Amino acid sequence: MGLRRRTFLGLATAMGVAALTGSNSELALARDSGKTLTFGLSANVGNLVYGPSRGAAQFIVNQQLHRGLVKFDENGRIVPALAESFEAVDPSTYRFTLRDGLTFHDGSPITSATVKASLDYLANRSVGAAIYAALSTLASIETPDARTVVIKLSKPNASFLDYLADPNAGISPASALASGAANWIGAGPFKLQANDSGVSLTLAKADTYYDKDNVALAGIKFIYYPDSTARTNALIAGDVQMIDFVGWEDFDRVEADKKLVLDAVPGPFVYMLFNTERAPFDNPKVRQAVAHAINRENVVAAAFYGHGTPLNGIPVSPGNDRFDPKMGELWTYDPDKARALLASAGVAEGLKVSLLTSSTYSFFRDMALSVQADLQAVGIEAELDAPDWPTYTASKNSGKYGLAVAGGAPSVTGPVYLQAYVVGAPASSFGSYGYNASDIVAHIQAGEALSNDAAARAEYMKAVDIIRDAVPFLPVAQRSQAFARSNTVEGFKNLPGFLSITGTGYMLEKTSIR
Template sequence: MAGHETRRLSKVASLTALAAASVLALSACAGGGGTESSGAGTESLRFGISNEPANLITGVDQGTVGNTMMTLIHRGLMSYDKEGKVIAGLAESVEMTDPITYTFKLRPNLTFHDGSPVTANNVKASLEYYANKANGSTLFVGLQDIKSVEVKDDHSGVIHLSGPNSAFLEYLAIPTAAIVPDKSLAKDIPNQIGAGPYTLKEHNRGVNLVLDKFDQYYAADQVKLPGIDMSFYSDGSARTNALLGGDVDIIDYVPWPDYDRVSGTSGMTLDAQSGPLQFIQFNVTKGPFADAKVRQAVAYALNRENAVEAAFQGHGEPLAGVKIPEDNPAYDPANTGLFGYDVSKAKALLAEAGYPDGFEAKMLTTSQYTFLQDTALSAQADLSAIGIKVTLDAPDWSTRVAKGNSGDYDLAVAGGAGIVADPTYIKGLVSGPNSFLRSFGYDNPALNAKLDEGLRATDDAAKKAAYNDALKIMQTDVPYAPINTREQAFAFNSKVSGFKNLPGFLSFYSGYSFADISLSE
């Protein structure tokens, strides 16, 4: 049944953009997109995770570990299957009566982990919270089109948009778009009560986190694991050793130098996907980086080939433009090389901006992820060559997030991915509330308008034209300086079956696949 649901949902992207009256029927038979199971096993999964999760904040992207926790504890109206297709989450059906109107019906007998029912009023409260910029939700860039949510009864309602949104269902499938109890709709309340496949049983600070299967989950009969024991391994080598030594069954963020060691070990599977991005962010509210010419100079100074080798041992590709999937209507090969490696041009741009002798700056990175440190070191050397003397600031990950959110940096090395596969993900890197995911204080109304035009386009030619215009603005204004794409890998032992790393940008949402994992005895 899951395959039938996936085929029907795969039609949605084009229907959303092109149809005036279409129906998307979401079968209630699927859970995480896997096959049916007679029940859970007796052994919990031992998961070596790359960082200790922070308290989850409603609607806020807190990095890969945060997304993983959201996929395990929560669900939204939509979800993703293991092939990266939008599938049913809490919704039983969604009817698009026109490009700005969606009618939803919830699955029957949904409950949150605290035993309270999941109702259409919770959907209304959650989605309208995410659509309000004042709440600081990372989802704002994709859900700001929500004009209102009309409740019909406890189990159904109508979502009214202010304009067409070709990626609307993709945004509803993002882990942070979870439907949560009304009491969780706040920035200072841990968002731990969900309607997902696992409940939070205990959190032993600095050691581990234990999840139990939620028997009232809508697809509980398909969840094979009785629970998950997540042990924290911030050191990459220690994480790999824990897997190879038999202390854990699966790990995330396999260190790139360990790829060959893992894949060459009998009984181990390395599951790598290409897609996540590396880039330089800027604090544009003060100092030299408020000048677009200085940001251009940085973009031309970066030796992207060196960065791929230094940080990823070749497991990536230089990125001199904006990543858009080749099968997307907005793709144009002419826009893949917005910035070449040109030290002379970079120096000339600095001189034009009034900095012929360069200047000093503080670059934010982190001590917890070696690849971000190595990327920062590569960029530091590149910028030194044009006269920008960079001092590195490398706190732990949670502090790096806090400093990024507050703009406590001049420039910063960042790693991430598009929030959705559609090129509208660019909006999340250039607009919306300030966050560690984008350049602090950056806002360009002309760029925002072109990105909105692309999002609302109802034919391929109009979409391509709008994004071409947007990328020309980005080439001049440089909201961020791209460095490279990279591979992102999980690894697991022979006991694990049913897991799959989601493709491309969606690799960071691979926690959805944990509902399909089973363990051999």
């Protein structure tokens, strides 16, 4: 089979990018001000653990502390990271050559055996790794020598390299390969200097990083501002130089300040999860009812101040030839149909369910309030549970909810990303708790193995037809995602589309301060 355009570009440029990396050292040193960037971060990252997805704030921190075999560059392409080169031996086999002399921040060596141990751990279904869907077809990992890793899949996956660039796929030391183990020691451009729990996190430039000469910043201090208004106020006042997750209500305020830069792109999406292990959401008719009960226009207005797009089906990434427009046309806003489906399911009016959201992000709360009103209108009483972000993620990943608000930002652009969202938790930290998606995954993987885009689309549509009727997860809206920074901060770029969440953190390595 032929590999995707993105994969071919990455493979074609892998050696060239690796060769050019060192040649930029003098330019990097010329702009190096030795300054520490102060960054207002939207959530307390809590204890970093290896594998599961725990939200955008942790993605950003992971991308400073850790590195995988490959990463995304400023154009969204796959480029070498810990691997100095890589190649597709055939559609199911990838060979990586590690850089010479790699170490973690504590000086311990990184060899092919280290890589194998990390990927084997992520491939364990019980870990709930963000990239489990990609590693579920892992056949073997061979380590013929200390610098060579050969990964064989049981079937082709043209997006495999994209998954390896996910911020949750960094190579980690043996001490992190256990449930709940701390994962602060990595091989990224910055290392942990101080952790003032619940307040701030200070990182210093790592002299062990393979590309340290091209890192301009002396360090990054992340200061936690869970409230979006407080975060924007801190930027305007000069208390911080950059923030993530600019509140949609603050776009105009930031744009009006000539000392600031708003960097907004369309990309991530919000969706609903169901606990399918218990009534009433073990019944697909009840899940369908929710799909038709939600007024997505109201969600966009309430949660994103109009800076978003309603989703009546599967979110698509622009320009990908494997999407069919019909994938975006699965459910309509139809309260009468929702009531009829509830009646058909034998659910009486006055049904009470829990609705998990989080107090950390205002749009999570506002979306939940909008959904709560829509459910009330069709006879479902949803009681909100809005803890802080660490508690929210723990509850979501352990199934302590009936319904839950969630946010999605795939690290791949094709329909294969759906695997992570249909596979049920705890195997996938993105999916509805307990859902068995084996039939959907079979069609997705069959499509991924086809080189002909039209044939692949037909196979993906079979998966989407099941999603329409089973509603394993429920997309609601695609939102604009923004970072904001002082105009003295240079070299940073918010990557477009889904990569705004999963790829942009890599850009801090290229950031400098005038």
